[in-house]
Amino acid sequence: MLPDLAPDPYILMLTGFGVLITLVAWLPLALKRLPLSLPIICIAIGAGVFLLPQVTLRPLPVLYPEITERFTEFVVIIALMGAGLKIDRLFGWRQWAITWRLLLITMPLSILAMTLLGYSMLGLPLAVALLLGASLAPTDPVLAADIQVGPPRTGDEDDVRFGLTSEAGLNDGAAFPFVHLAVLLAVALPSGEPWLTEWLTYRVLWEIGGGIVGGWLVGRAFGWLTFRVPAETKLARTGDGLIALAATLVSYGLTEIIHVYGFLAVFVTALTFRSTHRDHDFQLEMHAMTEQVERLAMMVLLILFGGALVSGLLAPVGWIEVSAALLILLVIRPVAGWIAMLGYPADRGEKLTLAFFGIRGVGTIYYVAFGINHMSIGDAERLWGVVGLVVLLSILLHGLTVTPIMRTLDQQRGIDPDAEGAGPPGLQGPAGEPDREGSPGERIVRE
DSSP states (O other): OOOOOSOOHHHHHHHHHHHHHHHHHHHHHHTTTSSOOHHHHHHHHHHHHHHSTTOOOOOOTTTOHHHHHHHHHHHHHHHHHHHHHTOOSOOOTTTTHHHHHIIIIIHHHHHHHHHHHHHHTSOOOHHHHHHHHHHHSSOOTTGGGGGSOOSTTSOOOOHHHHHHHHHHHHHHHHHHHHHHHHHHHHHHHHHTOOOHHHIIIIIIIIHHHHHHHHHHHHHHHHHIIIIISOTTTOGGGGOOTHHHHHHHHHHHHHHHHTTSOHHHHHHHHHHHHHHHSTTOTHHHHHHHHHHHHHHHHHHHHHHHHHHHHHTTTTTTOOHHHHHHHHHIIIIIHHHHHHHHHTTOSSOHHHHHHHHHOOOOOHHHHHHHHHHHHHSOOTTHHHHHHHHHHHHHHHHHHHHHHHHHHHHHHHHHTTOOTTSTTOOOSSOOOGGGSOOOSSOHHHHHHOO
């Protein structure tokens, strides 16, 4: 009797996962010189897979709100650790001046403008409009990888790459008070309950301050265990970059337990961890591990996002929503970014690039899922449609322009982007790391 020729779904899933891992390793190299980005390819793959008649799952976030919130949460915290580990610039008010401009000027202006647009143009209730503005204002630490600094100690840290990397690392935590404000207003406005004192004291002062202090303490602890304890027991001797993943989860978990901002804590942990021994080769091992986990999780998420697009995510979207999305991407962020750059000592091209590349992505999806799961929203499908459209347009617009723009900026700085050893922009992985002398074992124990 002939065996059943229908493939086992489990075997198909294993095969697909293997193909996905292959693409994780290969696509950044293949796309290095093309005006395409890894997220665009992932979305296209997802759309193709979920259009197959054999695939009946509809990965719409409105159907799986808890899974959407938790999965995007995981991807963001991994990206935040990776962003913090690869920043070479010493932390300081003057050295990070470009970051403070983007954080303290661009983001509040963007939240205000997007809230007004959601309230007046889209007709959203004030609390929902604020949730939309707070969710769309931060630059995404996951999808902004193509314009971020390179791996640790590679020197790929011009003002544009540094500014967008540090902004993505900090503004996810800084946007959370406004998401919580939207949740508070959703309850307080109809009932008349007081909200300002709770928001300022608890959601702003305590949760931001606690996130910074908690992240610093965890970073110091892991830095000491990894680099400073007696040589026989220091974690750096393991050569296992999973230590960075451990620090990510511990930092996020402990700070969330005491109800402070875990996103902010993870980024601060990464910066503190990196500062403990900035020149140790183990920094490269940890960065490579976080980057690989981030890339794999990001690709899975974007494949599901592509599936959501062909499953009706944009069905509630009309011309008003399309117009609002274009205003957010082409007017609000660029204008707010340009205002923040006024007076900053950089050339016009760098300022325009900083203002333009406010990429929206995984962080936005997380914040909307969090808000929907914690407040009453009458038309969640429409809100998801608007957010999905902005994320899609951002991925297409910024993904198609990032390679030519960043290559042009590099050439203006006298750097040949096609030079031998120049890795692909952003998410590089081991293939993009600089050559290091010595065997793997020697690199692990080198002080």
